[in-house]
Amino acid sequence: MKLFLYLLICSSLISLNAQKLQSPDKNLQITFLLSEKGEAFYTLNYKNKNVVQNSKLGFIINTDTSFFDGFKVQDIKYSSSDTIWDPVWGEQRTIRDNHEEMMVYLEQVQTGYKVNIRFRLFNDGLGFRYEFPVQEKLHSFRINEELTEFNLARDDKAFWIPSDYETNEFSITTSKISEVSSLIDKVRKEPLPSNAPSKTLAVQTPLMLKSANGLYINIHEAALVDYPAMHLNIDDKNYKLSANLSPNRNGEKAFVRSQMKTPWRTIVVSDDARDILASKLILNLNEPSKIEDTSWIKPMKYIGVWWEYFIGSGASWAYSDDSNIIIGETDYSKLKPNNHHPANTKHVKEYIDFASENGFDAVLVEGWNEGWEDWAPYEKEKIFSFTKAYPDFDVEELQNYAKAKGVKIIMHHETTSSVNDYERQLDDAFSFMTKHNYNAVKTGYVGPIIPRSEYHDSQWMVNHYNFVAEKAAKYKIMVDSHEAVRPTGRSRTFPNWIAQESARGTEFESVEGNKPEHTTILPFTRLMGGPMDYTPGIFQTDLSVYGKNKSRVRTTLVKQLALYIAMYSPLQMAADLIENYKKRPDAFQFIKDVAVDWDNSYILEAEPGDFITIARKAKNKNEWFVGGITDENERTATINFSFLPKGKKYEATIYEDGEKADWKTSTIDYKISKQTITSNTVLKKKLAPSGGIAVSIKEIK
């Protein structure tokens, strides 16, 4: 673990202080060294293959002060840790945190400025962060640039979305690093509610890479707090990636101080793609829960008044078509209702009934509150009331009705990114929620931000999302944030921040669509940071049945079922209209049965962009579920049931694509069968193009 090697790593770098550290299983090795100029570099190897090499560390601070050279190593300390901890919810009941640590204490000789770099090496990858100790000459200062490099030095295949400080809802592109520059402009043309593309050639994290030398590499960050989100610049001549911190509109990046620690920069790596999905490295690098009593935090399966807004049936979030409203002044009882407002008491009761009858925990209702008549973002501050319901939405009646039926209503706070106003209303909004028995809120951040200096990914907004999660915890409220900065494992620390969207979700199927491979990539990219409220479960994949919308969901029906397993989330929606579930109770049975919290998970098959097959054991129950998905190509999934306890018999209910199933022509073609299996069973099942396989398993007593 503590090898001191004095080697010439590379002709241009004289290793004054080369330090090495190995992972517990010795597969990973990191080398830290200073160049002749006192520049800090690190190299990461996996089974003697290079992951990243000679990658710079450091900053430019304040206006133009170099804080990346002239370093000397003051001290180095090593430590080991092997602990286990239990997440409040998750893919596993217990998580092991086994790592070797190397803390490098650096001082810039000329200035006396100090920075420490803490490296933690796990069997599944590396995390490192900068820590600014208390020091005499540096107190509050600015990060002008973070120079952290991930020097691949190979033209790896990347699964990427373009850097944009406002949005992460792009389609994912698969290409070599060298091809990004020729493809990025087209991707960026996709219409999204707000955009702030990086000036440099850059992509977002979590970035998934597949290297020519057979490695799967994921680059992201952990514990993003009081710092901007990190995107990655691409030097496509040298195949070098480097930190691209989200600025604010003024071009300012991070305002920091001594005693602060940057987020962890993470590299998850393996030669088996399944290890990437199984990695808990990012959670391990986050702080333990700051919420003491977590008994009120519960994974949930829900339905809601939502999909009908997207399908083109004319439903409106707004109660009235009169857009001359002023929040706090307009008397809504005097407005003419538009009569195509589904968030009304009667309709919501139908949802509550259906949820109750089918074992759902909750009903989301969007469009319940005043303001949707004129909700264009950025142009005004007071857009929504979060305490005033529309006249046709009877808060108390629904509260009582839901309670009697044993169902929760999920609150909806679309802010349209009028964030200052949201903060002003926050205590009232949360008090309103607790008063009316809501225990979870879906927040939304559509469009450009107010404060008008900020982007979705800038430091100020990062603080805002954390602020909301923390305040919500005080009210015992769970948060599901949409259009926020992508997660970085922060839900370990605030497990009430139960899910996020922060990527291209199902609603895009109602417009430009999601590529068949989309959900085979997301677990390798977006989901590395935390669960996604992807809202699967669309049975009626052809939207033209509703009217003018000619879009179609680009999967088979069975793939929609499989997503409940392939795309982990403690918050899972059955997103389709009730009527479509009522039409197909046989397929719907899987959604009714599927768990949302797990004792264990087994990544059976995985290749980013191609396929994923995962099995999971329900928490505290002898029930297992398997979900397999494929991209636009049909394939045969191999399900090895060896994860089941040996010596017992199980009944497997198998939901598979029908013979003619195909996402382009015949999506609603499926067959359901039952079969007795054991831990020795291996099933091979054909998945249609953009198809899936879903299995529910019960022990036979």
Add this chain to the structure above:
Amino acid sequence: MKLFLYLLICSSLISLNAQKLQSPDKNLQITFLLSEKGEAFYTLNYKNKNVVQNSKLGFIINTDTSFFDGFKVQDIKYSSSDTIWDPVWGEQRTIRDNHEEMMVYLEQVQTGYKVNIRFRLFNDGLGFRYEFPVQEKLHSFRINEELTEFNLARDDKAFWIPSDYETNEFSITTSKISEVSSLIDKVRKEPLPSNAPSKTLAVQTPLMLKSANGLYINIHEAALVDYPAMHLNIDDKNYKLSANLSPNRNGEKAFVRSQMKTPWRTIVVSDDARDILASKLILNLNEPSKIEDTSWIKPMKYIGVWWEYFIGSGASWAYSDDSNIIIGETDYSKLKPNNHHPANTKHVKEYIDFASENGFDAVLVEGWNEGWEDWAPYEKEKIFSFTKAYPDFDVEELQNYAKAKGVKIIMHHETTSSVNDYERQLDDAFSFMTKHNYNAVKTGYVGPIIPRSEYHDSQWMVNHYNFVAEKAAKYKIMVDSHEAVRPTGRSRTFPNWIAQESARGTEFESVEGNKPEHTTILPFTRLMGGPMDYTPGIFQTDLSVYGKNKSRVRTTLVKQLALYIAMYSPLQMAADLIENYKKRPDAFQFIKDVAVDWDNSYILEAEPGDFITIARKAKNKNEWFVGGITDENERTATINFSFLPKGKKYEATIYEDGEKADWKTSTIDYKISKQTITSNTVLKKKLAPSGGIAVSIKEIK
């Protein structure tokens, strides 16, 4: 009143719809007309002299849509009003609102956009504003430019400070309009905590003008709500002023909507300078109090731990010299105290004792709360706690001590313009105040603003100041805001917003200084919008007695007394150290006696930049006070006591400059005498250079 004149006003303007309106006393006349192109103009005359002529009205909206031409007049409505109302506090017990109104309904033919212009003509001037009615084609939109002109067409003498969206703490310059451009750069060089100079040649309002044709003209605005502050562009070829709305850092000006009304644009005018000071036009254009029970709002005279921070005696707001603090994390009890922190329990008790003994209502304490060790603005968000006192400031002990002595402590909230963080703490901060018996807060906004898109004068910040005043009212807290946007009479609507600084105050006497004429101009400029917490009362004018600070207050001692009358405020500080008052109990008696709320006020003499003499009758008491001040020139003030009720005798205590008194050489030279007077008495008294005269009067029973 309702004269329809169809005249050719000017060769370039064909009056399609010239409308006239006269003030109740017929001295003022406004003409509204449309040009051939459908452009709207107004002209204002006073006693047949031109005040402003052919001044454009209108906007550019959204990116570049003209909303100033192609108008047709849809309707015109006239009305009259003559009412009286009683302010909660003020210079008069009763205020008369007597005006003629003309409402012009305009429609832009091509677009169908509608805007109404409401003109109100008082005997003392004009107010007009734009009102956007509910309309089909215009809902939420942006004001790109407001084009409102004040076309003087004369090279008037102006009393101006440069346009700067961040600060109004400049020295006031007196020059012709044509000279501004050659002087403005030098004025702008003065070091102030933050700057955002306008790109165009522009000055701030309230702008005082003295015209070659013998008129005194004041241009400002009333009821600034949800709109940026208006500065004034100067076209110094044509002597035309025009609205220069404070942008935010993105260059955006106002985000508005139909149903909104702009602030009133005001022109107070007379041929007698005293009428300008007596004008209540701006208050009349504000909405009545929105606070129903105003019994808790009380004018106050106070002392405080304040001046000692400026005089160079080494006192520090901070408790410790260790600037490595983190708000909410640092344990202050473990920090090493610097022992030069006057906001400590013992010292504050001395202030409470002195306040109690001398009839002061309150004691301000700055430096009581955590955060001053590292309070640089803009660089971090969490700068101050507003609920955590320093270890040497015992909140409960002082609360009890002050209560026993019948004195209030005034809370201090320096935000260093970290406004988002202040808003997040606001409810806790106000709850803390009510819990600990504070009923007034001095707020501070030093340095550039967070949200980092904003300036002190931008729309967002205007909303913030209003938000604080409104929220404070809910807690029955009075607000005295420093470094905020200058007032516009809003204290009529929220009379708990009892005073502001928003101009160059006494603390500048400890650095570059205030010119002797400064306080003879402020009542004509800054004070037109509302009372100023100028903090007069400095007896020890030579600061070199304390140590290294070589500055001196540029007035005589008696002028400091006279300021309590010349500079109206319901919140008046005796700003000097206690020890200096103890040394001169004879002069201090005036400060002890002087009232802070009034039944009536009498402007006896006034000339902007030269002199002001004012008499006031204390509210509900048969006591009168006179204050006279002069600029750098000595003069003889004439005090005609005809304002006193006839047929009675009064004892006047006269505080006047001594023979050798001079602000440069001998400031602490004064004499005090008593004299019996009646309403027939006329006194002529010599004022020293930058000297004053102060008189207190009691009825002899």
